[in-house]
Amino acid sequence: MPIRLSGIGVVQPWQTVTVRSRGDGQLLAVGFQEGDVVQQGQLLAQLDDRAPQAQLAQAIAQQRRSQVQLDNARQDLKRYTELARHGAIERQVLDAQQAQVAVLQATVQADQAQVQAAQVQVDDARITAPLTGRTGALLVDVGNQVRAADAQGLVVINQVDPVAVSFTVPDTAYDQVRAALATPSAAEIPVQVRAQGQPRLLGQGALVLVDNQIDDSSATLRLKARLDNPDLALWPGQTVDVRLILGEHAGALVVPDAAVQRGADGLFVYVVGADDRVRLQPVRVALSQDGRSLISQGVAAGDRVVVDGQYRLKPGALVAEIRDAEAPADAPPAVPPAAVQGAEADQAAAGRAASPAS
Incomplete structure (x- = not known):
């Protein structure tokens, strides 16, 4: 006969992300339909990137200019070094040219950083999915101005396969849970999830979290389980009955x-x-x-x-x-x-x- 704890749980996405823009610009296009399953890296939205592209081109041009100056200064340094070896120029002139080369090297590095910053702004105009999951409602329509400071974001993506189920058990059950976790043969503690008030099994998974403290206001311990959800029988926000299987009574009468x-x-x-x-x-x-x-x-x-x-x-x-x-x-x-x-x-x-x- 199984040794189990029962509780009421709530289904949660395994991961959830509010997609926001990292830059400002007009929303030109959307690459998904509301409620679609999107893949990680898939294009979700395209912002107007003309201004970032212009800044990138300017930064690349400045870097090339600085690189040409550096190449010319290095050629002069070679000539000055040869002349100084034969005593044709003063040492001070050679030192000044070496300093000029170092300054231009630093300038090229700074220009390269500007190019990278401009490239980031161009990339930010393409908003891609950070994870594989199901999209919710589109929160901003095409044509609107999008800003990085916007709190609501563009869309919320929830990972619904697998899902998490958060539930509570009485604090008096902590010793049972701890003992089950300490059992060498228990690779994982099974969890069964059923429709609330019904015997219908919706999914099975394993315990993945025992909260790091007991809620003293309700005298309960919060636990979380991970369940595969290929048929989407479990949906975020759903209230379910949870059974935590801690072991079994062998030969029970x-x-x-x-x-x-x-x-x-x-x-x-x-x-x-x-x-x-x-x-x-x-x-x-x-x-x-x-x-x-x-x-x-x-x-x-x-x-x-x-x-x-x-x-x-x-x-x-x-x-x-x-x-x-x-x-x-x-x-x-x-x-x-x-x-x-x-x-x-x-x-x-x-x-x-x-x-x-x-």
């Missing part, structure tokens, strides 16, 4: 929940003995889930317990299993019913006896 009754002295079940008479048997329930109760004390494997009609029973009542009308007489019932017959029939319960405790 379970009975249907309906067999467990609550009395003045605690929990009990009606056990049908070999003589077909029932007795009231106190039990201890370790946990209950999926319609089954794990019994830690009180019954043994193979015991027959009553699952329906207990309100008409009392200890010592004689019962007999009743088969379904449409089933052959020699066919074992799927859920064997029970009824009281004989001398105590007037006190007895017509009801169903569960299959043996397993």
